[in-house]
Amino acid sequence: MPADTPGKSSASPLAGAPASTSQIPDKPRSAAEHRKVGSWPEERGTQPLPGPQSSKPVMEKRRRARINESLAQLKTLILDALRKESSRHSKLEKADILEMTVRHLQNLRRVHVTAALSADPAVLGKYRAGFNECLAEVSRFLAGCEGVPADVRSRLLGHLAACLRQLGPSRRPASLPPAAPAVEAGAPEVYAGRALLPALDCPFPLLRPGLPPGLTRALPADPRAGPQGQGGPWRPWLR
């Protein structure tokens, strides 16, 4: 198992601690510790777990229970978010729940992009200006970079320029790239009561200024950034 797998706790210093490791009495236990000592609140009053070897089925059972519990919560949340009656969807499969969740999160992101553009149409222009500066920086870097074949250089710059053109010459949302395949031509997609803009195939957050918290990676304040997020162009290399 990879040590850097997110959300896992096996890399915790406690993961491999022997059973005799003394616990700090008042220290709050982590989830891993709870699992290790078998003392989840709902399990109070039960017998302590036997040795590690014999507890393996219990651990596996507990793991499955965690998965199912989270899936059940996810189902409730997603049905609530989509305003669907849960009683009519009691037969949802796990795969359905996950698919609905993925679609919901994708749509949510587009809703927020739409909202941000509606609130301040200038953000697309700022993004474009930032992208432009990025392109110029790459161009400067490549010019001073030995060993980069000319065709590679020109292909890279051509690709970036094409990306820039794809953003459109103006700030109007109507100039955005073609809609996602699922969207019918001429019929704006509506989600949660809002008309959506076409999906942008952006590998990074498109509208960083003003994006609702939690929708993109939390970025620490960068003293070099200057006007970053305050009306100036977005400069990814300053992050």
Next chain:
DNA sequence: TACGCGTGGCAGTATGGAGT
């Protein structure tokens, strides 16, 4: 047919002891 369960295997990590 989807799901739950028990089980074995594998891989990653932590730990302690022995050897240098």
Next chain:
DNA sequence: ACTCCATACTGCCACGCGTA
């Protein structure tokens, strides 16, 4: 002090089986 190795523990996955 440092390295190496055996061991313990944990999480994930696949498989077979039973059930609703």
